[in-house]
Amino acid sequence: GENVEQHPSTLSVQEGDSAVIKCTYSDSASNYFPWYKQELGKGPQLIIDIRSNVGEKKDQRIAVTLNKTAKHFSLHITETQPEDSAVYFCAASGGNTPLVFGKGTRLSVIA
């Protein structure tokens, strides 16, 4: 089955700097790659997703890139703000299989 590895597990950045989180997946049939943000006491919230027919997608300060050949995808957050502090999860799915999540990255933005 699918296996998703996520790095780093923790990340601290200064406010205004960029943050990058990387994930790799194992199943070449996977074609959907969402990213979720989870704040304390809440469930994960979708922040951006990308499908395998697209190499990059951007939404304001957030962007995701996908390299299907290398089976990795990344989340980029620019101009980080304290409210970006949370746990971020990548995930992958394909065909009729459920979403498989990475173990998460705890991002701390230091003011």
Add this chain to the structure above:
Amino acid sequence: KAGVTQTPRYLIKTRGQQVTLSCSPISGHRSVSWYQQTPGQGLQFLFEYFSETQRNKGNFPGRFSGRQFSNSRSEMNVSTLELGDSALYLCASSFPRTDSPLHFGNGTRLTVT
């Protein structure tokens, strides 16, 4: 549009007991998935229901079961609770396509003592 609603938010049970958790999906969403979240294992898939039928099942023992009703609401049940079942149980709803985004509720925090 109301989000995914999970009840109760918190539960404390004793080993050996059973528990039932409830999930009301977003209106129009007919697929409901359940995940277990623990600090060590992250988010692990339990099962998915669509049109009252289990469509996918994760690698959990038979003590974990679920069902879906005709109005798409779902319940999951854990019997003979073990200490290791302590976790945040998350329900997510979506349209029934694998590339359809999952929308999560805020979960039920289960503590087994």
